[in-house]
Amino acid sequence: MKCNNEAVELMHKYLDGDITKEQEQTLSQHLESCDACQRHFHELKRTITFIQSAEQIKAPANFTATVMEKLPTEKKRIKYTR
């Protein structure tokens, strides 16, 4: 198996849950014998963990109230739909 094409392709299939049983076996066998791919796979999984640990961002305090104020008035909307 060519490391930089096939193995990496299988890693991404694995991460997307698209991998077949046979492909998964091929991948794990390859990982056992190839340090570079093992590192690559580890880095990919770590990257995902990093993304998921990104800071949670909250909307400004008055967000909902501001949106509600900015909505077109009901009268106007009725006029449009009729």
Place this chain on the structure above:
Amino acid sequence: MDEMIRERIKQVKKGDQSAFEDVVSFFQNKIYQHCYRMLGNAHEAEDIAQEAFIRAYVNIHSFDDRRKFSTWLYRIATNLTIDRIRKRKPDHYLDAEVKGTEGLNMYSQLADNGRLPEEEVEGLELQRYIQQEIIQLPPKYRSIIMLRYIEEFSLQEISEILDIPLGTVKTRIHRGREALRKKLRHV
């Protein structure tokens, strides 16, 4: 929660504007966060997130009740952020792909204020650093990475939100993961 949203949408469709308040309140942090990560600044994020809810309200009759409301709402928000990014003049050329780089663009070639990643980590919290790296991904990868790993949509849902084929979503998520892997491997 899905049931509550479905109920509120029905009421809004019947003309009850006040029912929309629960919808905004429920999705505000998610949509604001999505806009913030797409745009990279609080002012624009607030502006675009508000606009997304207003458009959802105005166009509520075109929402098909059999579908997931969140998917529809994210689609509106994502389209608005992408429009805004396109309208930013200085970024316009930055977004153009460089010949022969397969989806990488000028962003990936610019040094980040000339500082090395290692120095960045020392000065900023890790979370902020990661956020910064995500923001530097080209928008077409960034939106997918965020929808998948922060908002936790399935690849099929992402294909609906962005209105692109599933195969394209997969290609882009692979490239996005690889780009971030290269940026974050030394962290």
